[in-house]
Amino acid sequence: MDNIAGTKSSLSWAVNLSVIFLVVLWLIPTVGLLVSSFRDRDQISASGWWLSPFAVEQNFQAKIPAGEVRQDGEFFVIEGNIFSGGEGEVIRFGGARSNPTVAAAGETAELTRDRSLTVQANGDFVYRSPAEIKRDPSVYYSTATPPDFSLDNYQTILFSNNMDIAFINTLTVTIPATIIPILIAAFAAYALAWMDFAGRGLLIAMVVGLLVVPLQLALVPLLQFHNSIGIGQSFLGIWMAHTGFGLPLAIYLLRNYMVGLPRDIIESAKVDGATDFQVFTKIVLPLSFPALASFAIFQFLWTWNDLLVAKVFLPSNAESWVMTVKIADDLLGSRGGDWGILASAAFISIAVPLIVFFTMQRYLVRGLLAGSVK
Amino acid sequence: MKARFYAGAAALALFAGLAHADGHQPFAVGEGDFSWDSYNEFADKYDLSGQTVEITGPWTGDEKEKVDKAFSYFTSATGATVNYSGSDSFEQDIVISARSGSAPNLAVFPQPGLAADMASQGLLTPLPDGTADWVRDNYAAGQSWVDLGTYADENGEDQMYGLFYRVDVKSLVWYSPEAFDEAGYDIPETMEELKELTDLIVEEGGTPWCIGLGSGAATGWPATDWVEEMMLRTQSPADYDAWVANEMKFDDPKVIAAIEEFGAFARNDDYVDGGASAVANTDFRDSPTGLFDIPPKCYMHRQASFIPAFFPEGTVVGEDVDFFYFPAYAEKDLGKPVLGAGTLFAITNPSEAANAFIEFLKLPVAHELWMAQGGFLTAHAGVNTETYLEDSLKAQGDILLNATTFRFDASDLMPGEIGAGAFWTGMVDYTTGASAEDVAKGIQERWDTIQ
Numbered sequence: 160m161d162n163i164a165g166t167k168s169s170l171s172w173a174v175n176l177s178v179i180f181l182v183v184l185w186l187i188p189t190v191g192l193l194v195s196s197f198r199d200r201d202q203i204s205a206s207g208w209w210l211s212p213f214a215v216e217q218n219f220q221a222k223i224p225a226g227e228v229r230q231d232g233e234f235f236v237i238e239g240n241i242f243s244g245g246e247g248e249v250i251r252f253g254g255a256r257s258n259p260t261v262a263a264a265g266e267t268a269e270l271t272r273d274r275s276l277t278v279q280a281n282g283d284f285v286y287r288s289p290a291e292i293k294r295d296p297s298v299y300y301s302t303a304t305p306p307d308f309s310l311d312n313y314q315t316i317l318f319s320n321n322m323d324i325a326f327i328n329t330l331t332v333t334i335p336a337t338i339i340p341i342l343i344a345a346f347a348a349y350a351l352a353w354m355d356f357a358g359r360g361l362l363i364a365m366v367v368g369l370l371v372v373p374l375q376l377a378l379v380p381l382l383q384f385h386n387s388i389g390i391g392q393s394f395l396g397i398w399m400a401h402t403g404f405g406l407p408l409a410i411y412l413l414r415n416y417m418v419g420l421p422r423d424i425i426e427s428a429k430v431d432g433a434t435d436f437q438v439f440t441k442i443v444l445p446l447s448f449p450a451l452a453s454f455a456i457f458q459f460l461w462t463w464n465d466l467l468v469a470k471v472f473l474p475s476n477a478e479s480w481v482m483t484v485k486i487a488d489d490l491l492g493s494r495g496g497d498w499g500i501l502a503s504a505a506f507i508s509i510a511v512p513l514i515v516f517f518t519m520q521r522y523l524v525r526g527l528l529a530g531s532v533k
Numbered sequence: 534m535k536a537r538f539y540a541g542a543a544a545l546a547l548f549a550g551l552a553h554a555d556g557h558q559p560f561a562v563g564e565g566d567f568s569w570d571s572y573n574e575f576a577d578k579y580d581l582s583g584q585t586v587e588i589t590g591p592w593t594g595d596e597k598e599k600v601d602k603a604f605s606y607f608t609s610a611t612g613a614t615v616n617y618s619g620s621d622s623f624e625q626d627i628v629i630s631a632r633s634g635s636a637p638n639l640a641v642f643p644q645p646g647l648a649a650d651m652a653s654q655g656l657l658t659p660l661p662d663g664t665a666d667w668v669r670d671n672y673a674a675g676q677s678w679v680d681l682g683t684y685a686d687e688n689g690e691d692q693m694y695g696l697f698y699r700v701d702v703k704s705l706v707w708y709s710p711e712a713f714d715e716a717g718y719d720i721p722e723t724m725e726e727l728k729e730l731t732d733l734i735v736e737e738g739g740t741p742w743c744i745g746l747g748s749g750a751a752t753g754w755p756a757t758d759w760v761e762e763m764m765l766r767t768q769s770p771a772d773y774d775a776w777v778a779n780e781m782k783f784d785d786p787k788v789i790a791a792i793e794e795f796g797a798f799a800r801n802d803d804y805v806d807g808g809a810s811a812v813a814n815t816d817f818r819d820s821p822t823g824l825f826d827i828p829p830k831c832y833m834h835r836q837a838s839f840i841p842a843f844f845p846e847g848t849v850v851g852e853d854v855d856f857f858y859f860p861a862y863a864e865k866d867l868g869k870p871v872l873g874a875g876t877l878f879a880i881t882n883p884s885e886a887a888n889a890f891i892e893f894l895k896l897p898v899a900h901e902l903w904m905a906q907g908g909f910l911t912a913h914a915g916v917n918t919e920t921y922l923e924d925s926l927k928a929q930g931d932i933l934l935n936a937t938t939f940r941f942d943a944s945d946l947m948p949g950e951i952g953a954g955a956f957w958t959g960m961v962d963y964t965t966g967a968s969a970e971d972v973a974k975g976i977q978e979r980w981d982t983i984q
Contacts, residue, residue: 379629386633487622491594
């Protein structure tokens with residue numbers, strides 16, 4: 160029975176296990192980022208995110224007010240509670256910074272210079288010294304700190320000044336920068352796939368060649384050009400830049416998809432008297448929808464996440480910041496030390512692309528195969 | 534219900550923002566210890582209503598807020614609007630915008646090396662005549678600030694391009710006074726004492742140093758500061774200058790000795806928190822937190838004056854943490870060298886208002902307005918040091934003013950490919966086990982290829 164096609168292999172559990180293993184392995188960084196996004200900078204540098212769900216024993220310092228000293232025989236004694244009215248439970252304590260957990264709660268610790276210290280679990284302490292106490296002595300104690308998560312990072316980002324403007328700016332950049340290249344590329348792809356003219360092959364080769372040109376090369380000359388024709392740093396400029404940078408891939412992808420459409424349909428339409436424009440709008444465009452959608456997803460994600468192009472082609476004042484620039488230049492703090500902000504910013508800025516992705520993902524798989532199968 | 538709550542919170546945040554914007558000027562003109570006379574005189578002299586000064590610089594986040602507040606006084610004095618924008622990647626942005634012709638009026642350079650590069654390509658405009666004389670007369674150790682701001686233009690002629698505004702002192706060792714007090718350690722006055730103290734801490738079971746070199750793409754730079762400090766403490770200032778200019782080769786025995794002096798601290802497993810292998814992996818922003826742990830993970834941390842920004846929230850400089858001068862060798866007759874760095878203003882797109890702004894920066898009050906907000910040191914000798922926000926800043930300022938030798942961060946002066954590249958990565962290689970000779974030789978070879 161084992162060899163009959165269609166039955167489950169007895170080793171399927173191994174497959175499942177390894178799939179689970181790989182999924183967990185791939186998710187670890189994301190989970191770490193998610194956990195870190197709920198912690199502040201000090202917590203992140205104090206302990207790893209994997210320790211954050213557990214109560215940790217942490218050491219603290221408390222100052223005993225020397226003013227409350229009273230004399231008890233030949234000893235000077237201070238009594239009180241280290242939590243000064245608050246709640247808490249001492250696990251271990253000590254009188255020296257270098258050895259803060261020398262005794263368990265309830266015991267008496269012998270300190271230097273014949274002093275002694277007793278701390279109860281509820282925080283009540285007795286500090287005895289044979290000599291006069293001049294400065295406030297320090298008591299060190301360890302106590303279990305419950306896990307501490309907060310939404311502060313998210314609050315900082317969502318409610319910071321001008322975040323709404325940055326969000327709208329990002330949409331102002333991404334939506335036209337997604338639509339314009341699709342419009343142009345669809346026309347170009349049709350022409351390259353279905354219209355006969357001299358040098359068509361060469362044109363296709365050039366477009367493919369452009370795919371390998373890194374966009375960083377074009378930043379300075381392109382901005383120079385924008386300045387000379389009067390666009391300068393503006394939204395119009397960044398739409399044109401994104402369009403230019405996105406076109407080679409768009410044309411290549413769409414052309415390869417369109418060339419795979421059945422020749423019969425297009426030829427019959429032409430026989431019936433359809434013009435190229437009619438063939439394009441009535442037949443080719445509707446049939447190419449999966450490829451258009453998948454390119455739209457790519458282009459949208461890339462313009463949404465873009466920092467470099469936005470920094471170069473938009474003015475640098477706060478009114479024209481897109482979200483990525485706002486996060487990098489404003490919220491991360493001077494010298495970029497706020498890891499918590501970075502983590503939560505990642506999750507906030509991922510939200511819109513996720514919505515786009517999940518609403519259009521059924522086209523993505525089809526679109527990824529675009530042009531690959533004839 | 535919930536939606537309403539959030540809307541309310543959003544409205545509150547918005548109003549808080551507005552209130553914030555209204556209170557833009559934290560100090561009333563004419564009140565406090567500020568040098569308002571210079572401000573009033575300046576305000577009478579200039580009327581630039583309707584003009585705008587565009588400035589870009591490396592200050593972001595909290596620092597941008599302080600800058601905006603300090604510069605708002607230029608607006609109230611002249612009527613011209615100041616648009617300051619900070620960028621995390623300033624070094625790249627300014628080159629792109631200057632080359633493509635959309636440069637701001639003024640740029641704030643954190644590294645003189647980059648400003649010198651841009652000056653030699655003709656992308657900067659020299660400061661108004663007389664600025665050099667003014668700096669010479671009004672800055673402590675004025676001539677050195679003039680030299681640091683003077684570069685060759687595209688024709689090879691020296692011009693004054695940079696006016697320093699904001700200085701960092703690097704030769705500081707941070708420590709917890711309480712930890713020192715309890716352990717009975719004294720502040721070392723000489724390098725010999727510092728080394729003895731280091732050994733003593735190890736003997737008593739502690740870890741003396743926290744060193745972290747991590748800094749994203751710039752990983753390694755804190756080590757270059759260490760090497761520069763050691764250079765200044767083992768060799769003459771003339772040797773240091775020759776090293777910066779590559780007249781003394783990077784693999785000169787004197788430089789290798791300085792690298793090994795740094796290695797004596799950083800490559801000793803007993804001396805550094807986490808052991809020598811942790812040095813290159815620890816982020817420089819995280820490394821000082823070891824001072825505040827109970828029990829202390831380390832007792833000392835050598836870092837520039839800006840590092841309190843990365844101490845845990847609520848830390849008070851002067852109480853929870855303090856600093857001492859990174860001492861010099863008593864046996865070597867080199868005085869008390871101080872290493873520093875700073876940011877300089879240069880004109881990238883000249884205008885009347887830009888020139889006026891340079892004049893504004895010469896006023897003591899322009900410096901005092903940031904001094905009073907904290908995190909700012911100045912070499913301007915005419916300021917009222919009473920306006921420093923904290924005594925600790927004043928003490929750092931005094932270290933600067935009392936230095937027998939002041940030298941600027943060498944890696945900021947070297948060509949970018951070395952000072953912001955090969956030197957950094959070389960130091961990471963060194964702390965992870967490569968020999969000082971190999972590392973120094975590698976850096977010199979890189980330098981040879983760009984000359």
